[in-house]
Amino acid sequence: MTYSIKEVSEKTGLSIYTLRFYDKQGLLPFVARNSSGYRAFTDGDLSLIHTINCLKNTGMKIKTIRQYIDYVMQGPATIKQREAMLLAHRKTVEAQQRKIAENLQEIDYKLNVYQSPDAVATVTKEQQFVQQEKLANQLPNPYAQTILSK
């Protein structure tokens, strides 16, 4: 049993264009063709495409994914190299996660300000501070309206 590109598109959520693009980029050297030149995807192919998707979704570049796939196509001899690649990638993904978590905290801090009952007062105070700062350096007031009553 094999799948057409349309079926694979529906199963994976990748557009037909994207699948062909990946093939052109050398990400799908394992996908065979039938007698009419149509791509014939097997279940094993789907599993590899799933792996490709994982790497892509965690920010790995297509060139790097191709390197990984090339190793896979060379068989068990390249297990060490694959391990090294995934370990390196794992580190960048973890760093990415930490960064996102940090930034999310800052966003939450902002949200807390906006959701507090004193939001208007806090924001007004910030704005006044900025205006004083600009004034002190003889720079124009960047805000639409001036709120300067100390």
Next chain:
Amino acid sequence: MTYSIKEVSEKTGLSIYTLRFYDKQGLLPFVARNSSGYRAFTDGDLSLIHTINCLKNTGMKIKTIRQYIDYVMQGPATIKQREAMLLAHRKTVEAQQRKIAENLQEIDYKLNVYQSPDAVATVTKEQQFVQQEKLANQLPNPYAQTILSK
């Protein structure tokens, strides 16, 4: 006290090019100019650039960040809108985090296979499965070497 674009570049890690690009995109309407037309950044500006960076690093598009900054420049009247924007963004960031965590688990699963003492056996078995599958559908063997000894 104000900062030059180079100082801000060093403080934020954003390149001078990027800072100017952001300005062109309307992200820095609050940055004033001195008598020579040079940008003069204040501490308040740095704080807003920090916020912009948080939003950017969590995947918010420049257009959307500009909308947020536009609200900020309109003063306390737009607090509700800012809150709504950050809440919506917060949801997408959380979804993003979940997706990354999922994908990382799959990568870890692969890593476990590669790091196991039976790695060669496991990988060889996978490869044999794929080859059987291709054979069963009269498709060519995608691997460099054939390992078909049942």
Next chain:
DNA sequence: GCTTGCCCTAGAGTGATGTCTAGGGTTTAG
């Protein structure tokens, strides 16, 4: 045998986010 709905390739186009270049002005130390 003709229409419909697939499939193919090559290559052009798009959108987001920078990055750099050319050409020119400013500031400061010697």
Next chain:
DNA sequence: CTAAACCCTAGACATCACTCTAGGGCAAGC
């Protein structure tokens, strides 16, 4: 007063990852 090290703009160029178009082939139902 000049060299070095900044600053500016406009706009070209680059990169990545698609997305689409043109032109054409194949397969199944009426």
